[in-house]
Amino acid sequence: MSHERASWGSKLGLILASAGSAVGLGNLWRFPYVAGQNGGGSFLLLYLICTFTIGITLVFAEAALGVKTKSDPAGAFGKIHPRLKFIGVLGVLTSAVIVPYYSVVGGWIVAYIVKSFSVSEIQNFESHFTEFSADPVEPVAYFAVYLLTTAAVVYMGIEKGIEKYCKIIMPGLFVLLLALMVRVLTLDNAWQGVKFFFTPDFSKITAATMLNAMGQVFFSVSVGMGIYITYASYVKNDDISVGQTMGRVIFLDTLVSMLTGLTIFPAVFAFGMQMNAGPALTFITLPKIFAAIPFGTFFGLVFFVILFGAALTSSISLMEVVTTFLCDQVKMTRKRAVAAYTALCLVTGTLVSLSFGRLSGFKIGGKILFDQFDFLASNILMPAGGFLTAVAIGWVLGADKLTVSQNRYVQKSFEFCLKWICPAGVLAIMLNALGMI
DSSP, rough: OOOOOOOOOSSHHHHHHHHHHHSSSSIIHHHHHHHTTTTTTTHHHHHHHHIIIIHHHHHHHHHHHHHOOOOOOHHHHHHHHGGGGGHHHHHHHHHHHHHHHHHHHHHHHHHHHHHHHGGGOOHHHHHHHHHHHHHHSSHHHHHHHHHHHHHHHHHIIIIIIHHHHHHHHHHHHHHHHHHHHHHHSTTHHHHHHHHHHOOOOOEEEEEHHHHHHHHHHHHHHHHHHHHHHHHHTTTTTTTOOOOHOOOOOOOOHHHHHHHHHHHHOOOOOOTTTTOOTTTTTTIIHHHHHHHSSTTTTHHHHHHHHHHHHHHHHHHHHHHHHHHHHHHHHHHHHHHHHHEEEEEEEHHHHHHHHHHTTTTOOOOBBBOOHHHHHHHIIIIHHHHHHHHHHHHIIIIIIIIIOOOOOSSSHHHHHHHHIIIIHHHHHHHHHHHHHHEEE
């Protein structure tokens, strides 16, 4: 069954959708606590260096390949060499693995939007979150709402669904984040958090800090999953400047991380709290802070709406990777592809959600199902995909075969980084995540 390939209605649609795929829980959830645990300003400096070397290069490479091949990730790598098709399949698999457990967290966000109206009634935020996440019904229901919302946008297609949604949510996300940042900066002792975030302590820069910064960049810009190949494959004309277009995407992604840091660190310092990792920061520490400030209910609601918008644009892009693969390679219609994959995610995500409660005793290597999905995607599949992408495009195809900019300096820098810096950097991330270095 053949299908007519869709396309973006405008370059702005591509930019905002791509920025939406990058801006997600990696910026608003993971970035603050990783930065806080790695020295604040010291980590920020290394993060920016890695973003504008490894991060931007891999984004350029994926997008340029998508524009050139007009295909899903598997088809794109297959056009480099038939034996390399597995790299694209790996990217699709990575996206497919992430959507179910990512949507479980998305369901928590939906729940906390609802719960923001009664935050003053919560006596113990730690036990409240533990009890909520372990409940066999409530988090599963919210997970289903989040997943079906994601599926509905993807179901409507590129221009009428993804592009239309991102043109609304991305500007709104920036406005709300700026408003929240301004409010937090008025808190007593807030500027201690700003100082911590922007003042590098060079004595704290270690090899581990560098590896953590590279890992955060990799997680934040969403490479190694075929997202930019997929989105760029829907570009109408080949004369698009990949460097200019994707450069704006990286800028917007970095800007959100900076604004998040300027929101979270001042809030945490103002109340003398610890930078917790994982769910604790978002679903325990921050609700505590919002409950303690004037109009905290409103600003807590704003924060979780921001989080919802950012998470949804990312899960949409992940689902679109799988959908495009099913359309291009399996020749399914978009509607059937979305329906089939959503049904699979409903089953898988329910099991992941239950791993905090009824299925908490089911562990593999000491990890519950949620942690297994996260470890597999973040520590193995994503870095492996990024490494293979750099090698396949940089060495097999040849980085010089993809033009990302007419500026000779930018083009040569891209080629050098893709062939030498990216493979070494991503390999180091993977080995560090596996505890081998």
